[in-house]
Amino acid sequence: MRKLILLASMALAAGLAPAAIASAATTESASDVQIQAGPTAQQLLAKVASCKQISNGKYKTDDETGKTVAVCDAGQAVFWKADMDIDCDGQVTTKCNKNTDPWFQPDTAFHRSDGKPLVADQTPYIVVPSVSSTWNYQSSGLKGAGSCAVIYNNKVLYTVIGDTGPTGIIGEASYATAVGLGINPNPANGGTDSGVTYICFKNSKVSPIESKSAATSTGENLATKFVNS
Template sequence: MRPRSLTLTAAAGAALLATAFLPSNASGLARGSGADADRPAAAQEGSVSAAALLAKVTSCSQISSGKYRTDEETSATVPVCGKNGAVFWKADMDVDCDGQRTSKCSEATDPWYQDDTAFHQSDGRPLRADTLPYVVVPSSSSLWNYGSAGIKGGGVVAVIYQNKVEYAVVGDTGPTKIIGEASYATAKALGIDPDPENGGTDSGVTYILFKNSKVSPIESHSAAVSLGDRLAQAFLRDN
């Protein structure tokens, strides 16, 4: 989990506000090039809509013994909720860049970079955050034990943001009292700024984790989408 600084967040917001008053070409990036060209306009994977999934998670049957913080400086407001065949939470998204070192994810781009992930590819290497959509779950504690809830490494997650659905895998673990983090690739696919230092979003992200699921191999995103779509259809039927 990336403990984003309020100072950094405010500075980033001020920079964006200033940019809004500049001419369209003043940022130095031509339309259709640079960072904007890398960001997809929308993510809709599988046949189940974001609206259909969100309609099933309007109320919470809390299964965690308490609530989580979204960042170190915030109060604990986020419960883990139970449904038939899944657990879910609604939080922010901090950007995780841990795992294989690349041009987008390294000590040079991420002050909190670590060269490993809790779960590994089929070849034994850490996951690659800039290409594989994955979600970070809180490490097991008295607050909540993800393993006891049927959640495992490589399990399928439907991540929903602004009417977009992205299927990811459970790929890493984070602090025991903080929730709301996903890989660079997850953020980028959902149209969220994937910058591991100043990116992410402060709210509006729903994470639905399907119990007793496992993508094999964990690094196959197409396998995650295929399995995720089937599990999402079952989730709608069972809830």
């Protein structure tokens, strides 16, 4: 409200017509709504405070760590709390290639609408473990292009399921996901050791998979339903 009053005062001082003031106020209001469209990090985290484990055992976060991460069921979603390693796989770019990423692979498990691999420094995506006896993500209602909310340091970023990883390790996301959450995106030495929550909504799909706006709008809608369930 303070913003709108200040906006109107400035507009009158500049000699703008009432219609222009109304238009400016509408624009400001629409912007506010867009920013506040989805649930807060705290609201989402409150829904995943306890774990109903569905994985057959637990995952490592890295090769050298112990098995500490369970996959949990939360009704409309599944979730896990882990670290974030950086996935730079997909199409070659100046940020993601064999020189910047020692483990670079020029493909992703799921492809863009044009049939090409995802672009890791453009599309916020997460990596799910490949199907194994520990957990089959498909049996939990997840699939490529599925909608996920990733939470770190009180920030929420809506992403897609874009790639699969090792069968025994969990906690990985694309270069663009790290950037969106304020995490060091360097595939060689970036990421974070803990504090990341991954919430993936069952039977969901973002279309097209590479669209940030579609990932956000789909994720916000599903997250709102999840929080209110």
